[in-house]
Amino acid sequence: MFDIATVSYRDPGAPAKFARSLHETGFAVLTDHPIAPERIQATYDAWGRFFASEEKHAFTRAPGGAAGFFPFRSENAKDSAVKDLKEFYHVYADGPVPPALEAGTRALHADLVAVGATLLGWLQDESPAEVTARLSEPLTDMLAGSGQNLLRILHYPAVKTPPEPGAVRAAAHGDINLLTCLLAGSAPGLEARDTAGTWHRVPCDPGMMAINAGDMLEMATGGHYPATVHRVVNPAEGDRSARFSMPMFLHPRPEVVLKPGTTAEDFLTERLREIGLKG
Numbered sequence: 001m002f003d004i005a006t007v008s009y010r011d012p013g014a015p016a017k018f019a020r021s022l023h024e025t026g027f028a029v030l031t032d033h034p035i036a037p038e039r040i041q042a043t044y045d046a047w048g049r050f051f052a053s054e055e056k057h058a059f060t061r062a063p064g065g066a067a068g069f070f071p072f073r074s075e076n077a078k079d080s081a082v083k084d085l086k087e088f089y090h091v092y093a094d095g096p097v098p099p100a101l102e103a104g105t106r107a108l109h110a111d112l113v114a115v116g117a118t119l120l121g122w123l124q125d126e127s128p129a130e131v132t133a134r135l136s137e138p139l140t141d142m143l144a145g146s147g148q149n150l151l152r153i154l155h156y157p158a159v160k161t162p163p164e165p166g167a168v169r170a171a172a173h174g175d176i177n178l179l180t181c182l183l184a185g186s187a188p189g190l191e192a193r194d195t196a197g198t199w200h201r202v203p204c205d206p207g208m209m210a211i212n213a214g215d216m217l218e219m220a221t222g223g224h225y226p227a228t229v230h231r232v233v234n235p236a237e238g239d240r241s242a243r244f245s246m247p248m249f250l251h252p253r254p255e256v257v258l259k260p261g262t263t264a265e266d267f268l269t270e271r272l273r274e275i276g277l278k279g
């Protein structure tokens with residue numbers, strides 16, 4: 001049974017329900033979270049103007065760099081030869097942001113890190129003792145002072161001509177990081193795969209935030225929270241809508257030990273090579 005729970009952020013029972021869903025499916029969906037829908041819409045509108053302008057190319061990331069604009073078809077999922085049908089911008093706390101977007105985007109980055117810290121605290125409190133005993137330090141401490149937290153602003157352009165075979169908005173992949181907080185996309189499309197290989201739509205109505213465990217959390221907890229594979233499917237034929245979404249990837253400090261002999265930095269370097277974002 002693959003049942004992604006929808007949990008109110010304000011429910012006193014939320015930490016336990018959230019931890020159970022993340023353990024059973026690798027995903028959970030939050031409602032009543034602190035990021036207002038109007039704010040999310042305003043951010044999508046502002047970034048939509050950015051992606052529609054040629055100015056974006058001036059913000060293209062430096063060769064091998066992690067921050068800035070990544071043009072259409074820069075990234076492939078691990079083990080996938082075809083590039084995804086997306087362009088995106090990577091925002092770090094100390095990285096560049098186009099001036100017109102700066103205030104709102106930086107505030108959103110900070111607020112999402114704060115939500116993420118709360119959620120890691122819930123997991124720390126709700127995980128079985130044998131799971132927390134494996135951690136080199138409490139989950140919230142892994143995040144404290146981390147400059148690695150990444151807000152990715154994603155634009156999946158409208159599909160006008162049939163894409164080449166195998167090209168999808170985002171091919172099946174697991175996330176690399178500890179925990180991902182994804183503000184509801186502007187259109188549906190996100191799906192998660194259960195262990196039997198069946199795909200399930202992840203609820204994404206306005207006001208929802210989808211949370212999933214990444215490889216680093218799976219590794220640190222000995223698999224208690226699985227980094228469930230997910231994808232973004234193409235719109236139905238004839239549907240010309242673009243899609244925007246904003247995942248916040250929560251990352252530990254680079255020196256955090258995920259398991260004996262492997263730091264967060266070692267692990268990240270290896271995975272960025274595999275997805276074509278590092279030479």
Ligand SMILES: O=C(O)CCC(=O)C(=O)O
Nearest residue numbers: 154170185190232245247
């Ligand atoms: O756009 C989405 O809904 C998901 C994006 C995603 O999974 C990712 O960028 O890692």
Ligand SMILES: [Fe+2]
Nearest residue numbers: 173174175230
């Ligand atoms: Fe993802």
